[in-house]
Amino acid sequence: MPAEPDRGRLDPVRILHSLPQQEQDAFLIAYRRAVTAAEDPEGFSELLRLLRLWAKRAVAVAAPGYAEARAAARAPLVGGMPLDTATSGG
Numbered sequence: 001m002p003a004e005p006d007r008g009r010l011d012p013v014r015i016l017h018s019l020p021q022q023e024q025d026a027f028l029i030a031y032r033r034a035v036t037a038a039e040d041p042e043g044f045s046e047l048l049r050l051l052r053l054w055a056k057r058a059v060a061v062a063a064p065g066y067a068e069a070r071a072a073a074r075a076p077l078v079g080g081m082p083l084d085t086a087t088s089g090g
Contacts, residue, residue, distance in 0.1 A: 010048070
């Protein structure tokens, strides 16, 4: 009989507590929808997918520099040129 996989990292309570406060509401909304869908056996794989995704997200948002990198990625670009100018060769 194969060994039981470690489901600790997919524990929704563990995921919830690993997330910053501003991410917790989004997780709970998505989790509740997935749990409802998982009442049908066809929806169970979606619940597992969601838990895997949020477990990885919890690790990412806990990484040093994550908030700063996210803010920088969302900030407007300074300098550069319009796409039309860059692609027209002019």
